[in-house]
Amino acid sequence: MTVPGRAPRVPSGRASERGNDASASEVGAMFDRLAPRYDRMNAVISGFQEPRWRRRAIELAGLQAGMSAIDVATGTGKVAQGLADRVGPFGRIVGVDVSRVMIERARRANADRVELEFLVGDALALPVEDGAFDAATIAFGMRNLADYEQGFAEMRRAIRPGGRVVCLEAARPRSLPGRLAWLWFERVVPVLGSLAGEGAAYRYLVTTVRAYPTPERVAEVMAAAGLVDVRWIPLTFGMVTIHTGRRPDLP
Numbered sequence: 001m002t003v004p005g006r007a008p009r010v011p012s013g014r015a016s017e018r019g020n021d022a023s024a025s026e027v028g029a030m031f032d033r034l035a036p037r038y039d040r041m042n043a044v045i046s047g048f049q050e051p052r053w054r055r056r057a058i059e060l061a062g063l064q065a066g067m068s069a070i071d072v073a074t075g076t077g078k079v080a081q082g083l084a085d086r087v088g089p090f091g092r093i094v095g096v097d098v099s100r101v102m103i104e105r106a107r108r109a110n111a112d113r114v115e116l117e118f119l120v121g122d123a124l125a126l127p128v129e130d131g132a133f134d135a136a137t138i139a140f141g142m143r144n145l146a147d148y149e150q151g152f153a154e155m156r157r158a159i160r161p162g163g164r165v166v167c168l169e170a171a172r173p174r175s176l177p178g179r180l181a182w183l184w185f186e187r188v189v190p191v192l193g194s195l196a197g198e199g200a201a202y203r204y205l206v207t208t209v210r211a212y213p214t215p216e217r218v219a220e221v222m223a224a225a226g227l228v229d230v231r232w233i234p235l236t237f238g239m240v241t242i243h244t245g246r247r248p249d250l251p
Contacts, residue, residue, distance in 0.1 A: 010200040013207030031099035068092040073141020077106030152225035178237030
């Protein structure tokens, strides 16, 4: 509940090796407020690269007509929509997000799609049965979780043996062009957020990217969560990374 005359509380964005310091309820409340401008801001702060990154993640999920997937931290449902395009009307895509307002917007935008379902739920306790899907995706949501390993473990639980996990997430680049792009991101994003009336939320965004583990460490966390064949692909000078892994086949 927001107190009149007082700015709503925004999580700090600090994190440990285990995960974000923020609770699911704090993150959900913040994204409830961001929902009306979320997609427009994503486009701007990514230099209009976000659709390209999203398409690559969807491709790496490896879905075909009639298959199924769960999209975790689905937001307004953009990744879920792309996955639904892959599986068609005889497939099944479920988007899950802790933000009720995000889910409401995703439902309204996809009301005519029989293969798409959106649920309010916690990424650390997904409201789905074991082994229900062929793939699980998460885009720009893992760094908001209080326990990264548990987040990957839940995605592993939700997919069948042999199924694939795909994680698209912002990263700290190492190349010179990437470091220059990072300086733009670090300095300009909070200013853009302030102009949109959500300066604290977009400072949180920068802090969470700064605190998120390296791609090598994320791969180790995925392996600890029971995933195999873990690989990663850097995009746009290393500004983002897509990790993939697979639930082991049954013996």
